[in-house]
Structure formats: structure tokens, C-alpha cells
Amino acid sequence: MDKLLKDKKAIVIFVAPAFLLFTFILFIPICQSVYYSFCEYNALTKPVFIGVENYRQLFTTDRTMKMAIKNSLFFLVFSVVTQLIAGLILAALLTNIKKGRNFFKNVYYLPCVLSSAALGLLWMFVFTPKLGINQILAEFGIEGPLWLMDTKGFIILPMWVIAFVSLWQYVGQSMMLYMAQISGISTSLYEASYIDGCTKPQAFRYITLPLIRPMMATAMSLNAIGSLKFFDLIFNMTEGGPNHMTEVLATHLYQQGFKYFKYGYASAIGVVLLIICLLVTFFINKFVKVDNYEM
Secondary structure, rough: OHHHHHHHHHHHHHHHHHHHHHHHHHHHHHHHHHHHEEEEEEOOOOOOOOOOOHHHHHHHHOOHHHHHHHHHHHEEEHHHHHHHHHHOOOHHHHOOOOOHHHHHHHHHHHHHOOHHHHHHHHHHHHHHOOOOHHHHHHHHHHHHOOOOOOOOOOHHHHHHHHHHHHHHHHHHHHHHHHHHHOOOOOHHHHHHHOOOOOOOHHHHHHHHHHOHHHHHHHHHHHHHHHOOOOHHHHHHHHHOOOOOOOHHHHHHHHHHHHOOHHHHHHHHHHHHHHHHHHHHHHHHHOOOOOOOOOO
């Protein structure tokens, strides 16, 4: 009994710091944001409760909000699908090579640890009409497009440009997660499959994929939430323009809160973003089937 009490005390002592940090840094601010979302608030005067007026404006009169939701969902689908495929391919290739593995791992993972703001400015110059890629194309007599300003037609070119830049930056994270899971698979499983006449693609399909499925679900959740919170690259490359065509929920929240000082309205956008993140995480955990295997 004394040992059980001591164990409970130890658990409380170790859990308490994390619990306090979570409460004061995350939980309380989230509750405050939910309250402010029902208020007219500019941080200079006291919040005035106005009910669901902010939400009514968001989904009826705010055209930018509709574009922001559309673009955020685009980034969600693009990031989850492309990082899943590209991350798996890179992880499979690097796991099966011996020479230069660490070098290529560092090359692909390096963009993940660099500042998104700095990379956004870098790529903005790369896609500037008179510089970067267009200057190289001009040497061959090719007139390059307006990479970050062309919004004509069905395809919004700036959105796809930013999406591929984000893929380049974050694919290394998915790759490292998959490689960590693949390295934990016993080599005896592969050896036994090769003895039975299994090829490497077949071994990847019937051994590797089922055993790394839990990590796939985790990576998909991280990619989904990260894509919905996407801000740095877009803000530094286009600032949501031209004409709000590359606006996402995070940039719209920033504009309303820190440019127009509509903190109540911005809080409502933040609550919508939080709900979408929770729903996406729920559906991924619900519908991505994960089987536990003994390795």
C-alpha cells in the first residue's frame, strides 16, 4: 500500500509540470479565444458579447473566408497525399542503399529545420517575374509565367507553386518517420520472403506497408494539421494575394487580428480552424485502419 502511494506521488510530481504548462499555455488561451469569438473585441476596450454575429459574418458575407477554407482544404489534400507517396518512396529507396545514405537523409531533411520565413523569401525571389527561374528561361527564349500572380483559368498557379514548395520543405519529415519505422522491422521477415521467391516490390507491399501503417496514420495526422495551420510560406511569398486568391485560414486570421485589430472576429476564425483540425484528426484515426503485428 505504501509503495502504491509512493508511485502515485511520483506520477503526480512528474505529470504536474506538463499539466500546468498545458493548462496555462494551451487550455486557458483556447477557452479565452472561444469566449472572444462571441464578442466584439479590439484589445483596447472590454469585450462586448454579440452572440454568433462573428460566425454569421464568416459564413455569409465574408468572401475571403470561403476562399481561405477552399485553399486550406486544397493544402490538406495535397500535403497528405503527396507527402505520403513521396515520403514512402524516399524512405524505401534510402533504406535499401548503403553508400551515401546519411548524406541523402540530411539533404532531404535539411529544409525541415530551416526557417519557413527565410525559405518563403528565398522562393519568392526565385519565382519573381524578372529574376530566378524566368531569367533562366529567358536565356533560352522562353517567356516564363507569372508564378505567384497568375490567377487566370481554372488552375490557380500560385497555389500549386506554394504547394510544391511546401512539399519540398516537409517531405523530409515524413521520410524520417517512415525510415524509423522501417528500421524496426526484423530482417528475418525479408530473408524468409526472399527464400520463398518474393521480389523486393512484393516484400515492400506485403511486409513493409502493413507493418508501418501505424506510422502512416501518425504522419498523415501531422501533415493534415500542419497543412491546415499553413502560414509562413504563404505570407512571405504572396501575403495571401493577389486579390486574396492564396488566402488560407491562418493568413486570414492574421490579417483580421493584427492588421484590422478585430480580435473577436479573428478568434472566430481560430475556433473554426481548431474544429476543422479536430475533425480531420478524428476521421484519419477513424478510417485509417491500423493492425498491430508482432515484429
